[in-house]
Amino acid sequence: MIxxxxxxxxxxxxxxxxxxxxxxxxxxxxxxxxxxxxxxNENVSGTGGxxxxxxxxxxxxxxxxxxxxxxxxxxxxxxxxxGIDVVLNVEGSVKEAIERFQNGELxxxxxxxxxxKSGLK
Amino acid sequence: MxxxxxxxxxxxxxxxxxxxLALTLSRDFAKPPQGGVAxxxxxxxxxxxxxxxxxxxxxxxxxxxxxxxxxxxxxVEEPNAALFLNPxxxxxxxxxxxxxxxxxxxxxxxxxxxxxxEYNAIAVIPQKEDSNGNVLVFPNLCxxxxxxxxxCPENAITExxxxxxxxxxxSADNVQFVHGKLNVGEAMAPPVIRQVxxxxxxxxxxxxxxxxxxxxxxxxxxxxxxxxxxVTEPTPFGLNDLQLAVEAMRKLNIPFxxxxxxxxxxxxxxxxxxxxxxxxxxxxxxFSEEIAKSYSxxxxxxxxxxxxxxxxxxxxxxxxxxxxx
Numbered sequence: 001m002i003x004x005x006x007x008x009x010x011x012x013x014x015x016x017x018x019x020x021x022x023x024x025x026x027x028x029x030x031x032x033x034x035x036x037x038x039x040x041n042e043n044v045s046g047t048g049g050x051x052x053x054x055x056x057x058x059x060x061x062x063x064x065x066x067x068x069x070x071x072x073x074x075x076x077x078x079x080x081x082x083g084i085d086v087v088l089n090v091e092g093s094v095k096e097a098i099e100r101f102q103n104g105e106l107x108x109x110x111x112x113x114x115x116x117k118s119g120l121k
Numbered sequence: 122m123x124x125x126x127x128x129x130x131x132x133x134x135x136x137x138x139x140x141x142l143a144l145t146l147s148r149d150f151a152k153p154p155q156g157g158v159a160x161x162x163x164x165x166x167x168x169x170x171x172x173x174x175x176x177x178x179x180x181x182x183x184x185x186x187x188x189x190x191x192x193x194x195x196x197v198e199e200p201n202a203a204l205f206l207n208p209x210x211x212x213x214x215x216x217x218x219x220x221x222x223x224x225x226x227x228x229x230x231x232x233x234x235x236x237x238x239e240y241n242a243i244a245v246i247p248q249k250e251d252s253n254g255n256v257l258v259f260p261n262l263c264x265x266x267x268x269x270x271x272x273c274p275e276n277a278i279t280e281x282x283x284x285x286x287x288x289x290x291x292s293a294d295n296v297q298f299v300h301g302k303l304n305v306g307e308a309m310a311p312p313v314i315r316q317v318x319x320x321x322x323x324x325x326x327x328x329x330x331x332x333x334x335x336x337x338x339x340x341x342x343x344x345x346x347x348x349x350x351x352v353t354e355p356t357p358f359g360l361n362d363l364q365l366a367v368e369a370m371r372k373l374n375i376p377f378x379x380x381x382x383x384x385x386x387x388x389x390x391x392x393x394x395x396x397x398x399x400x401x402x403x404x405x406x407x408f409s410e411e412i413a414k415s416y417s418x419x420x421x422x423x424x425x426x427x428x429x430x431x432x433x434x435x436x437x438x439x440x441x442x443x444x445x446x
Contacts, residue, residue, distance in 0.1 A: 049241025049262045056235070056244050074259055078244045081255045116261075 003029045003101065004063035004084075005094045010038035012095040018069025021051035022119035027094050028061050031102065037061075050119065051075030059084060067097045067106065072119065076112035088113050123327040124440060125346035125375075129362030131333035133352045134382040134406070136196070138436075139330040140205040141422050143192040145433035146326055147295035189325045194300035195342035196332040197286060198344040208291035216301060216313045217266030217282035223256045227277035230254030234269035234278060243269060244364045257310045265312060286313040290320065297325070310338040318342075335365045340373070348444045349377040350403065350436075355387030360394060367400065378403040378443050380436070401443055404436045 006023035007014045008036065017023035022044050029036040039057070043050040055078025058066060065085045078087055085108040090097050100106050126139040194202040221234070221243065234256070235245040242262035248254035260283055270278040286303040301317040303310055310332065318341075321327050331342035331349075343349050349370055353363040363379065370377040379395055384405035395402050406412075415425045423430040 029221045041199060046241070049259065052241045052257070052262070056246075059246060073264070077257060077259075078246075081244070081257055083252055110391045 001031055001065070002063040003031060003098060004058050004061065004066045005029065005097050006068040006101060007038065007067070010040070012036065012093070012098070014094050015018050016067065016069060016090050016091050016092060016097050017041070018091075019119040020066070020068045020071040020076050021054045022046075023054070023068070026054075026058060026061070028063060029094075029098055031098075034044060051076065051116075052078050055079050055082065055084075058082075065108070067101060070114035070118065071112050072114045073112045074116065078099075080110070084108075122154065122346070122441070122444070123321060123323065123329065123346040125329040125331050125343040125349045126352060127331040127334050127343055127349055127366060128352045128367035129335060129364075130353065130359050133333075133351050133354045133359060134380070135333070136194075136201050136205065136330055137382070137416065137422065138201045138350060138352050138380055139192060139194075139229075139328050140202055141295050141429065141433050142436060143190050143206075143328045144421055144425055145302055145430050146295060146437060147190040149430070149434055171358060189297060189322075190295065191297040191299070191320075191322060191323060191325045191327045192330065193317060193327060194298075194330045195314045196330055197301040197303040197310050197336075198332060198338070200300040200302055200330075202330050203289075203298070203300060205421055206293040206296065206298060207419075210289045210291035210292040214288045214290075215284045216286040216288055216316045217284055218263065218309065218312045219267060219280035220260045220263045220265060220283045221258055221269050221351065222224035222281050223258065224277040224279070227275045228254075228256055229275055229277075230256065234273055237268045237272050238263075239266070240264050251425050261308070264309060281348075284316065285309060285322075286316075288313070288316055288320075297322075301327055311341040314338055314341045318345075320365045325334070327418075332363075335362075335369045339366075340369065343370075343375060344373060349375045350380055350440065351377055352380045352382055353391060354383050355381060355389065355391040357390075359387070360391045363391065364394070376444055376446075378440065380406070382406045383408040401439070403439045403443070405430065 005027045006017040006020055007025040007027045008017045010025050022043050026039045027036050043053045055075045059082035067087045067090045068090040087106045087108050126135045128135050194200045230245055230247050232245040234244040240262050242259045244257040246255040270280055285307045286301055287302050291298050299317055299320040301313040303313050332338045351366050353359045380402040380403050385407045
């Protein structure tokens with residue numbers, strides 16, 4: 001299964017980026033091979049609809065779950081329609097987030113927890 | 122002649138200039154030809170939408186050769202001119218943008234619509250082994266450009282109208298009045314502004330009250346106007362935003378001049394800038410507590426201070442001279 005973690009940097013020691021749509025990087029972690037791929041997010045400086053774009057990017061990488069801080073309404077809808085579960089309010093490093101998820105400590109939620117455009121603040 | 126009033130910085134006095142200029146012109150340039158008394162109830166309720174949008178106002182006064190004045194408030198996010206003009210609204214129209222609707226039976230989830238959408242208003246979720254495809258439309262992100270519908274290879278997209286604002290048409294004094302109001306929560310002013318501007322009657326003297334700033338709504342409001350009055354104040358913020366507005370006007374090739382409001386406050390950098398750049402200062406209005414008070418009550422300057430009627434007449438003459446040069 002592919003786990004997507006929003007990240008401030010391109011490796012597992014980076015902090016979890018608290019914004020989904022405007023996350024600096026998406027880290028796609030394959031829990032069967034323990035390999036990961038870091039994708040720089042070109043939507044960081046987009047003017048609008050970045051949640052939609054980032055949601056499609058994550059869906060295109062076949063991720064099944066997203067670990068992040070906050071998602072807005074458009075991103076939430078895109079992820080949900082793509083059958084991707086979301087865990088919100090994840091803090092600490094990417095590595096810690098993966099471990100906590102694998103230990104069953106993280107729960108998925110439905111719906112957004114941020115307003116539109118809040119990633120710009 | 123179409124004169125737009127813009128500013129760069131907000132709160133410098135665009136609406137004040139627009140309203141007082143319109144009222145002055147309607148009183149001094151719109152008198153009936155043979156000493157008759159102009160009726161204060163205008164009769165231009167019969168707007169005719171012609172050929173995809175260009176509309177025209179006819180009135181008995183126009184037929185009598187009267188030089189009518191239009192005030193078009195294009196600051197659709199906060200249209201304030203009506204507060205000073207108190208127009209009688211005689212007609213109301215909804216403002217729409219077309220947004221896509223996807224026919225799920227025809228859609229193959231090819232992704233073309235999402236690809237061409239400049240505003241990320243469409244997400245296409247491709248079909249997978251274990252799930253059906255999906256197309257999500259985000260109407261609040263859509264600018265109504267129509268590219269998705271035009272380019273869909275399956276003809277699976279039609280458009281429906283989504284209301285984003287309202288246009289109100291009316292009159293006050295001898296001024297024909299039109300303004301647009303963007304619905305609360307909507308982000309896209311330009312489509313409403315474009316619709317408001319369809320009511321411009323080029324045979325009239327038209328005053329356009331533009332929004333502040335130098336972004337899309339301002340460009341939409343001032344485009345196609347014959348002259349732009351940039352209203353500023355002699356403060357660092359006023360000057361900074363004036364410089365941006367000047368750049369925009371030069372790019373758009375619109376002749377322009379500057380009105381300095383509250384000219385005796387702040388510093389002389391704005392005036393020096395205008396001199397260095399060869400920009401005409403059309404008018405200077407000193408700070409006055411009396412003007413501020415009258416503004417707060419929604420009163421026009423020329424009604425309270427008759428000497429300003431002469432000053433606004435001179436402003437109009439200067440605008441005409443500047444436009445000729």
